[in-house]
Every structure is written in C-alpha cells, then in structure tokens.
Amino acid sequence: MNNSQLYLSIGVPTLTVILAWLSNRSDINRLNDKMDKLGDALRAEMIAFRREVHADLVMLHERVVKVETRQGA
Numbered sequence: 001m002n003n004s005q006l007y008l009s010i011g012v013p014t015l016t017v018i019l020a021w022l023s024n025r026s027d028i029n030r031l032n033d034k035m036d037k038l039g040d041a042l043r044a045e046m047i048a049f050r051r052e053v054h055a056d057l058v059m060l061h062e063r064v065v066k067v068e069t070r071q072g073a
Contacts, residue, residue, distance in 0.1 A: 001009075
C-alpha cells in the first residue's frame with residue numbers, strides 16, 4: 001500500500017463522516033426552529049382559548065347569581 005492509498009482509505013471515510021455530521025447539525029437546527037415556532041403558536045392558541053373559557057365562566061357565574069337572587073327574594 002502506497003501513501004496515496006493510505007490517505008484515500010483514511011481521508012474519504014473521514015470526509016464522509018464530517019459532511020454527514022454537518023448536514024445533521026443543519027437538520028437539527030432547522031427542526032429546533034420549527035419546534036420553537038410551533039411552541040409559540042401553540043402557546044398563543046392556548047392563551048386565546050383560556051380567555052374564551054374565562055369569559056364563558058364569568059357569563060355563567062353572572063347567570064347563576066341572577067337565578068340565586070331571584071330564588072332568595
């Protein structure tokens with residue numbers, strides 16, 4: 001085995017592993033960005049839902065108070 005064969009047998013797999021690692025890091029960064037955006041959107045949706053539920057509970061409480069005051073009178 002001469003020197004060029006040795007360099008190729010070590011260099012090609014090493015280069016392949018480095019390229020795959022860089023590609024994987026890029027994919028992971030994109031996935032993290034997507035998950036962050038999804039989390040932000042989900043959080044905003046849940047806050048809006050909580051506000052709707054709170055408004056409905058307030059309205060229901062007001063109705064119950066009216067019914068209770070009528071029965072007590």
